[in-house]
Amino acid sequence: MAKQITFEFEGKNYTLEFTRKSIEIMERQGFVIGDIVDKPMLTLPALFAGAFLAHHRSIKRKEIDAIYEKMTNKEELLQKLAEMYNEPLEALMEEPEENEGNVEWGASW
Amino acid sequence: MGGELVETAPQLSYTEQFYNCFPFYLSIGMTYDQYWNSDCLLVKYYREAFDIRKKRENESLWLQGAYIYDALCAVSPVLHAFAKAGTKPQPYLDAPYPLTKKESEDIEASKRKADRQRARAMFEAWASGLDLPEHKSKGE
Numbered sequence: 547m548a549k550q551i552t553f554e555f556e557g558k559n560y561t562l563e564f565t566r567k568s569i570e571i572m573e574r575q576g577f578v579i580g581d582i583v584d585k586p587m588l589t590l591p592a593l594f595a596g597a598f599l600a601h602h603r604s605i606k607r608k609e610i611d612a613i614y615e616k617m618t619n620k621e622e623l624l625q626k627l628a629e630m631y632n633e634p635l636e637a638l639m640e641e642p643e644e645n646e647g648n649v650e651w652g653a654s655w
Numbered sequence: 656m657g658g659e660l661v662e663t664a665p666q667l668s669y670t671e672q673f674y675n676c677f678p679f680y681l682s683i684g685m686t687y688d689q690y691w692n693s694d695c696l697l698v699k700y701y702r703e704a705f706d707i708r709k710k711r712e713n714e715s716l717w718l719q720g721a722y723i724y725d726a727l728c729a730v731s732p733v734l735h736a737f738a739k740a741g742t743k744p745q746p747y748l749d750a751p752y753p754l755t756k757k758e759s760e761d762i763e764a765s766k767r768k769a770d771r772q773r774a775r776a777m778f779e780a781w782a783s784g785l786d787l788p789e790h791k792s793k794g795e
Contacts, residue, residue, distance in 0.1 A: 567691040634695035
């Protein structure tokens, strides 16, 4: 099951998810995920809006912005949305077969 | 020095990468809608299913090769250029190879049963030819 963010806003349930099609639409509209580092304040609302395309395509941008305004913990939201955005591409990449040449790595956090 | 670490290769957008992989997934049975609009992790399961199918096909081809080998072995006596007149080929396998442990056990069991019946028939045939007192008394 793909990563999703779910929440309720004004009595309605929302599910945020990225499909390959929604990413294609976002990129066609000029969204570049690389901008997340240089222009996070511009990118995050666009990323948030793009996550509605999969399950709530008819929702208006105004409504999305209103929901976005009410979202708490935006830093973590950005992180989760970025993970979700990468998932459709990561799923296409095969894990290397196990052999002695593979590099094991770890993170400190 | 270290310039190769600074120069970046032209990056493919996500969309371009999706389109690059798309034909492969179509070829292994995914539909347009599944690839573009469904759960993005579905591709992993399609890949796994594809690997299983490849393995099964490989095993099937191997099995076919084994049957051909057996058939060639069976006819090899008559393929011999200096084969004696009247040489006959060996019979082909009377049943397919057992594929499961249970199948193989069943075949063994039925073979043993047939052996026992043959031995019993032989023994009975031999016993009926004997001049036993029991036979005599029955005859009288």
